[in-house]
Amino acid sequence: MSESAVPQPRRAHGLLRSSSVVGSMTMLSRVLGLVRDIIFARVLGAGSGADAFFVAFKIPNFMRRLFAEGAFAQAFVPVLSEYRHNGVHAAVQDLVDRVAGCLGSVLILITLLAVVGAPVVAAMFAPGFWFNSPEQFALTVDLIRITFPYLLLVSLTGFAGAILNSYDRFAIPAFTPVLLNISLISAAFMAAPLALTPAYVLAWGVIVAGVCQLLFQLPFLRQVHLLPSPKVDWRHPGVKKVLWLMAPAMFGVSVSQINLMLDTILASFLPTGSVSWLYYSDRLVELPNGVFAIALATVIMPSLSRLHAAESTEQFSRTIDWALRAILLLAVPAALALVVLAKPILFTLFQYGETTVRDMQMASYSLQAYALGLLGFMLIKILAPGYFARQDMKTPVRIGIIAMAANMGMNLILVAPLYYWFNIGHVGLALATALSAYLNVWLLYRGLRRAGVYRPQSGWRRLFLQYGVANAAMVAVLFLALSVWPDWAEPLWWQRGSRLAILCLGGLLVYAVILRVVGVKISHFRGMH
Numbered sequence: 324m325s326e327s328a329v330p331q332p333r334r335a336h337g338l339l340r341s342s343s344v345v346g347s348m349t350m351l352s353r354v355l356g357l358v359r360d361i362i363f364a365r366v367l368g369a370g371s372g373a374d375a376f377f378v379a380f381k382i383p384n385f386m387r388r389l390f391a392e393g394a395f396a397q398a399f400v401p402v403l404s405e406y407r408h409n410g411v412h413a414a415v416q417d418l419v420d421r422v423a424g425c426l427g428s429v430l431i432l433i434t435l436l437a438v439v440g441a442p443v444v445a446a447m448f449a450p451g452f453w454f455n456s457p458e459q460f461a462l463t464v465d466l467i468r469i470t471f472p473y474l475l476l477v478s479l480t481g482f483a484g485a486i487l488n489s490y491d492r493f494a495i496p497a498f499t500p501v502l503l504n505i506s507l508i509s510a511a512f513m514a515a516p517l518a519l520t521p522a523y524v525l526a527w528g529v530i531v532a533g534v535c536q537l538l539f540q541l542p543f544l545r546q547v548h549l550l551p552s553p554k555v556d557w558r559h560p561g562v563k564k565v566l567w568l569m570a571p572a573m574f575g576v577s578v579s580q581i582n583l584m585l586d587t588i589l590a591s592f593l594p595t596g597s598v599s600w601l602y603y604s605d606r607l608v609e610l611p612n613g614v615f616a617i618a619l620a621t622v623i624m625p626s627l628s629r630l631h632a633a634e635s636t637e638q639f640s641r642t643i644d645w646a647l648r649a650i651l652l653l654a655v656p657a658a659l660a661l662v663v664l665a666k667p668i669l670f671t672l673f674q675y676g677e678t679t680v681r682d683m684q685m686a687s688y689s690l691q692a693y694a695l696g697l698l699g700f701m702l703i704k705i706l707a708p709g710y711f712a713r714q715d716m717k718t719p720v721r722i723g724i725i726a727m728a729a730n731m732g733m734n735l736i737l738v739a740p741l742y743y744w745f746n747i748g749h750v751g752l753a754l755a756t757a758l759s760a761y762l763n764v765w766l767l768y769r770g771l772r773r774a775g776v777y778r779p780q781s782g783w784r785r786l787f788l789q790y791g792v793a794n795a796a797m798v799a800v801l802f803l804a805l806s807v808w809p810d811w812a813e814p815l816w817w818q819r820g821s822r823l824a825i826l827c828l829g830g831l832l833v834y835a836v837i838l839r840v841v842g843v844k845i846s847h848f849r850g851m852h
Contacts, residue, residue, distance in 0.1 A: 348497030349618050353610045355504035357672065360606050362511040365676030366521050367599075371459045373677075374598040376522040378449045378587060379466030380529060381602075383474040385584045386433075387481065395426070395478070396485040397624070397711035398568035402561055403489050404628040416549060418561040419486060423551035425562050426482055430475045437474075441467040448584065449598075451591030462522065469526035476533030483540040486549055489625050495543045497621070499536045506532035568716050581727060586752040589734060593742065596682060597749040603673055604665075604690035604753065608697055611657035616701035619646050620708055627712035636776075639712075643771070644780045646705045651786075652843075654701040655794050656834050661694035663801045664826060670811040671819040680812050689753040696757025699764045706767040709776055722766040730759035786843075793837040797830045804829065 367373035399422065406415045437444050445463045446453045452460040484496030510528030511521070518524045544550045556562060590597040623646050630639045661668070665687040674683045710719050733755035742748025771777035808822050 348494055348501070350614045352498070352500040352504060353613050355501055355508065356606065357610065359504045359507045359511065360603065361672050361675075362508060363525075364603065364673035364678045366511050367525075367677060370599075370677065371456060371595055372462065372520065372522045373602075374591075374595065375449075375452070375459050375463040376466055376525055377598050377602045378445070378452075378463055378591070379470045379522075379526060381584065381587055382444065382448055382467060383471050383477070383529075385581075386474050387477045395565075395569055396481060396488075397708070398565050398716070399482070399485050400489055400624055401628045401631070401712055401714050402564050402568065403486065404625060404632055406561065407489065408629070408632045412548065418559070419549050420552050420554045421556040421559040421562050422565055423479075423482060424553035424555040425557060425566075427475075427479065427553055428555050430478050434472050434475045437471045438468050441465075441471070444471070448588055449591040450588065451593070454592070456595075462520070466522055466526045469523070470529045473529045473533040476530075476537050480533070480536040480540060483537070483544055487540070487543055487547070488621060490547050490549075491625070492543060492547065493622060495540060497618070499539055502535045502539060503529075503532040506535060568711075568714055581723075585727075585731065585734070586749075586756060589738065589752055590749055593748045594746075596685065600682065600686040600749055601689055601753065603669065603686045604693050607661065607668060607672075607690055608693040608700070611653065611661075612697065612700050612704075615653045615657070616650060616704040619650060620704040623705070624708045624712060627708055631712050631714075639709075640776065640778050641780065643705065643709050643777045647702070648786060650701050650705050651698075651790060654698045655790060656797055656830075658694050658697035659794055659798050660801065660827070660830055661697065662691050663798060663805070664823070665690040665694065667805070667808075667811050667819070667823050667826065671816075671823045674812065675816065683812075685747065685749070688747050688750045692750050692753035692757055694757075695754070696760045699757065699760030702764045703760060703767065706764065706771065709771050710767070713776065718770050719767065722763060722770065725766060726759045726763035729762050730755050733758055789838065789841040789843050792841050793834050793843070796837045797834040800833045801826060801830050 363373070367376060403415065403418065406418050441464045444467055445460060449460070449463055452463055480499060484499065487493075487496050507525060507528045510524050510531075541550060586601055587598055590601055623642055626642060627639060630642065666683070669683045669687050669690060670680075673686070674680060707719055710716070734752060737751030737755050738748045739751075741751040768777075804826050811819060811822075814822070
């Protein structure tokens with residue numbers, strides 16, 4: 324790999340170091356999230372109560388991707404970078420105050436409407452419950468009324484995090500989700516077993532987490548002298564620009580999340596447990612996606628925005644190229660490992676308490692389907708900032724519409740035959756989402772190439788060969804180990820855990836060793852030979 328294939332050493336080293344910090348914090352959050360989901364599985368299982376809670380929890384989380392670290396951040400960070408580039412702190416503070424006021428007022432209105440109209444929201448996101456199970460639908464309505472205010476709290480938290488990220492304070496926003504998981508673990512572990520309906524306790528845990536996350540970030544905003552004094556001013560030029568950029572970004576950046584939400588809607592019509600099976604499998608795919616892709620995207624977005632403002636087109640292209648190489652290094656083995664180890668992972672983590680063997684078997688099928696799309700999900704996180712940093716929101720929207728239409732079409736093609744012939748209709752939903760992600764990636768990539776924004780550096784063919792050899796060796800070792808341990812339902816938890824640890828560590832070791840043998844070094848990603 325030539326030195327020209329990466330950003331300048333100092334810049335690449337800074338990006339690598341920052342992404343490592345974000346990745347470490349995100350890893351902590353995701354590990355705690357995994358512990359949270361393990362406890363959820365023990366307490367809720369995959370029954371009607373679990374399905375109702377997961378729907379109620381997904382709705383504010385889905386909208387969070389629009390109003391918090393998703394569309395809003397992609398629109399706000401470039402504008403904030405412009406104001407910072409002008410060098411006047413008072414103007415930056417003025418922008419922050421007015422964006423805080425406008426964003427907060429919109430979120431309060433949406434929250435009030437959703438709480439009052441919770442039956443309508445539940446019917447929109449889980450129509451199958453309304454048709455098939457009135458009791459489950461009523462529970463979902465109650466849970467939505469409790470959890471939906473989390474949208475207001477977490478979106479303001481995302482606003483604070485966007486400011487801190489723009490000032491290269493990456494660790495604090497990356498750590499903040501830990502508080503959500505601590506709150507939910509506490510609710511599930513201590514209170515839920517004592518409650519007649521555990522889902523209610525978990526819903527209140529979501530709200531407590533939102534309050535903690537927002538309050539946690541405020542002292543750090545004060546440190547950068549940008550603690551907001553909210554003012555509603557829709558005529559402010561910066562607010563207008565953020566809105567103009569955000570409107571299309573709300574769709575463009577969230578296509579994967581929209582597809583996952585559509586999966587939940589359609590799954591509500593499938594057999595009981597389908598929503599939960601998709602939830603557990605999606606959570607495992609989100610682990611590497613959050614640790615690696617979101618960490619890298621969080622770091623490169625402010626950098627790309629600054630490079631665009633400074634009209635440094637060559638470094639802009641090199642930064643994207645560096646991020647793509649880094650994400651392929653991590654995404655491909657993660658995806659392959661999830662496909663091969665789907666059953667061992669799910670049985671080891673979740674097959675306890677209220678969760679049955681059948682639940683984990685069904686979830687393993689959807690996990691494999693989602694895992695096939697993991698590389699696509701992660702590449703979208705890297706390619707989309709190449710548009711947003713240049714304040715080009717229209718192109719990702721057009722691409723997103725195409726990808727979502729394709730996803731819906733593939734749902735119609737795949738779900739019915741898989742449901743009627745094999746009783747695994749939920750797998751069709753996961754597979755359609757995975758395939759549409761690759762269509763999204765291809766169109767994003769083609770657009771960056773045609774615009775001349777991204778030009779691949781030298782060494783890609785050699786890199787594909789190196790990565791391919793290492794991944795093939797890892798998969799071969801995993802299949803060989805699984806032939807020794809074919810049964811994962813009967814062993815005790817410590818036997819499952821020890822076997823899974825051996826598989827994961829062994830696969831990782833083989834991958835790392837073969838990479839070293841074929842000539843891939845971490846120093847390449849620091850911009851050095």
